[in-house]
Amino acid sequence: MDKLTDELLDHVAYRFKLLGEPMRLRILSCLKDGEKCVQDLVEETGAGQANVSKHLSLLMNDGVVNRRKDGLHVFYFIEDETIHELCNLVCDSLEKSTENMQQAFKRS
Amino acid sequence: MDKLTDELLDHVAYRFKLLGEPMRLRILSCLKDGEKCVQDLVEETGAGQANVSKHLSLLMNDGVVNRRKDGLHVFYFIEDETIHELCNLVCDSLEKSTENMQQAFKRS
DNA sequence: TTATTAAATAACCAGATAGAAATATTATGG
DNA sequence: CCATAATATTTCTATCTGGTTATTTAATAA
Numbered sequence: 158m159d160k161l162t163d164e165l166l167d168h169v170a171y172r173f174k175l176l177g178e179p180m181r182l183r184i185l186s187c188l189k190d191g192e193k194c195v196q197d198l199v200e201e202t203g204a205g206q207a208n209v210s211k212h213l214s215l216l217m218n219d220g221v222v223n224r225r226k227d228g229l230h231v232f233y234f235i236e237d238e239t240i241h242e243l244c245n246l247v248c249d250s251l252e253k254s255t256e257n258m259q260q261a262f263k264r265s
Numbered sequence: 266m267d268k269l270t271d272e273l274l275d276h277v278a279y280r281f282k283l284l285g286e287p288m289r290l291r292i293l294s295c296l297k298d299g300e301k302c303v304q305d306l307v308e309e310t311g312a313g314q315a316n317v318s319k320h321l322s323l324l325m326n327d328g329v330v331n332r333r334k335d336g337l338h339v340f341y342f343i344e345d346e347t348i349h350e351l352c353n354l355v356c357d358s359l360e361k362s363t364e365n366m367q368q369a370f371k372r373s
Numbered sequence: 374t375t376a377t378t379a380a381a382t383a384a385c386c387a388g389a390t391a392g393a394a395a396t397a398t399t400a401t402g403g
Numbered sequence: 404c405c406a407t408a409a410t411a412t413t414t415c416t417a418t419c420t421g422g423t424t425a426t427t428t429a430a431t432a433a
Binding site: 196206210229 | 407409410411412413
């Protein structure tokens, strides 16, 4: 985070914002183990088709995911693998702070 | 990102959402080198005082920052150091994809 | 006590956006 | 060509939220 230009900072914020919607994170979680077509994602997430498409479109435009067309189906996959690292970092951090909360609760 | 419960996933998303606002990221960037009082942050970011306070409050409640009171001043500092890692990861990733874009542009 | 300063909170508004429904596009098969 | 299935796009609406202004709270000093 050295010498963040305003432009880069805005882009970083936007990337975080993309990851900051539960449904988008759910979609990315579904893509963790490999490509999925839109239908699969609709079923797995329980979201509407238009909704899933829109989220995927946003993720595509920012280079988070990419796609491969095959007949009527469009298979989406994670393009930027750092997503997993990001999620893991946050998960670990949250779990740690939850532990601390519990510890503090025990002590009180 | 293994076995994300819905609850954890929502919390992870919320953490990302917190980082997904340019002004909050700017505030965190200001705190990178150490604690700052609210006034300092107001001056450095150019945002309104109420605004900075509100952002800090959100960041506090989720454990991203913490504070130390000293007389009239309240000094905020980063509590969850993984923030830096997260930002660096995103920065590197974005820079990389920008390079790729430029490469592709040269080839075309 | 009163005045002053720093920070937090409350109330409001305007812009953004997730979701739903309808429509359009694209690809396949008959 | 037409029908169908998968996906994308458009439109609309309800909700959320960042920013501003005004007010309140808290701490210090006179």
